[in-house]
Structures are given as structure tokens and as C-alpha cells.
Amino acid sequence: MAPKIPGEPPPTSSEKLAQTFRLPVDLVHFLKHEARARGTDLNATVFRYLDGVHRWSEPLASCSPGDDVPATWPAVAQGCA
Numbered sequence: 849m850a851p852k853i854p855g856e857p858p859p860t861s862s863e864k865l866a867q868t869f870r871l872p873v874d875l876v877h878f879l880k881h882e883a884r885a886r887g888t889d890l891n892a893t894v895f896r897y898l899d900g901v902h903r904w905s906e907p908l909a910s911c912s913p914g915d916d917v918p919a920t921w922p923a924v925a926q927g928c929a
Contacts (some may be wrong), residue, residue, distance in 0.1 A: 871879075883893040 879893055879897075880890055883890045886893060888896075
């Protein structure tokens, strides 16, 4: 599988990495609230959000002004307007 980010080496195994991020307190509180509401832990919630960004990043990056974007995607539609 080719790397999605130029210059990033392809994965050599299916191992998961541990990564640390510094986030504003209000964002951490929001994420913890979302995790509790979904009945998951913080890691699973952050993974779900980041996986969603990862899966949608290619279609969003290829969005161009004038593209027909569903009205249910207002942030995307605004970026393509």
C-alpha cells in the first residue's frame, strides 16, 4: 500500500503506535463528554474522529469551486463555493 502523505514511509507492520498530543482543556473535556455519551473511552472516540478525517480527506482535498456538494455537508459546501 503506497503512503498517502508524500515523503511518509509505508507501514511495515500492522502495529499500532502510541502518540501524544497537547490539546486545549476545553477540547479534552468535549472529547471525554462525547466518549461518555457513546459509551466508549477517549481513545476510541479520538480514533473514530481521526479515522473519519483520514477517510474523507482525499475527497475533501479534491473539492473545487463549483463542485456539486450535498447540502448536508455545509462546511464542505462552503469550502467549495
